[in-house]
Amino acid sequence: MWFVAVNATLLIGIIWVGAVGLFAPVIGIGGAFLSLLFAKALAIRAHGIKLIEPMNPRSGAERELLDMITDLAGRAGLEHVPAVGVYASPDLNAFATGTNQKGSLVAFTDRLLEELPAEEIRAVAAHEIAHIANRDMLAMVLLQGAINSIIIAIVVPISFMRFFVDSSDKYGVMLDGLLWLLKAALALVLTFLGSLLVKAFSRRRELRADALAARLCGSGSMIAALKSIDRDTAIIPRAQLGYAAFKIAGGSSWGEWFSTHPSMARRIANLDSLPHGPVEG
Known part of the structure; x- marks a missing residue:
């Protein structure tokens, strides 16, 4: 899928901009990969x-959290155990990030670890481990990079056209202005x-x-955790909003189409159709 997307981007770049179009995927995907790096x-x-x-947890609770992540990582088939972190925040939340499985991180808010029962914390941790196992961060970067490349490949030719417009008369000025408006x-x-x-893909990866x-x-544990998080009235702090798409809870008040996450009702209904106990093997 991603191979097709990247090659389609290359083709569009060549058709619209000639050899210069080859730089569109480099800029679009390269910029996205830098953000992931x-x-x-x-x-x-x-x-x-x-x-x-x-090797040196500060408390028994930290040791239990590390053991939980290690167990879930092994069950999910990860070759490397993610780093684990805790951060102060008023919301019940957690997220995963990182360039690859080896360099991944799972982080929890201190409030989530303090207030949720152990089985719900484990469910939240399993959700974040699932993102790493599914390579969701890489997939998001590839998609965003392909989109960026296509936009660049379409918009850049219009900028080139403006160089050939004669702005010495009013018609040239008008044409230049129209090209600028078209580009914008x-x-x-x-x-x-x-x-x-991107948001539609993000909603799909949340369900996965x-x-x-x-x-x-x-x-059952996953549903219980989502219900606890759904009841929480605290919002994600403004300084952390840029990472909302990667958190277990990060919906939009503008409706699901504009959200990186499906509604809690949809997520719970989807989970309710699955076996309520863990699947062995």
Whole structure:
């Protein structure tokens, strides 16, 4: 799927811009990969995450959390155990990030660890482990990079056209202005449509992560955790909003089409159709 998307981007670049179009995928996908490369470090800084040292946990609770993540990672088939961290925040939340499985991180809010029962914490952890096992961060980057590349490949030719417009008379000035407006309109519309596509993919990956979490710890525990999170009235702090798409709870008040997450009702209904106990093997 991603191979087709990248090659389609290359083809569009060549048709519209000639050899220069080859740089569109480099810029679009390269920029997206750079964001993924620094995602873990930036997330730690943005949230003030305190990492738990695997060989030197500060408490019994930290040791239990590490053991839980290690067990879930093994059950999910991960070759490397993710780093584990905790950050101060008023909301009940958690997220996973990282360039690959080896460099991944699972982080929890301190309030979630303090207030949710152990089986619900395990369900939340399983959901985040599922994102890592499914390579969701990489998939999101590839999709966003392909979209960026297509937008660049379509918009750049219009900028080139403006170089050939004679602006010495009023008709040239008008044509130049029209080309600028066309470029701006296309960029805005394509970016908006691209964001809807990314959000739709994000909603799908949330359902897939829920399903794998249900296999790891049972859909009953996952449903209970989602209900607890849904009852929470605290909102994600403004400084952390850029990471909302990667958290277990991060919906939009504008409706599901504009949200990175399905509604809690939809997620719970989807889980309710699955076996309520963990699937062995």
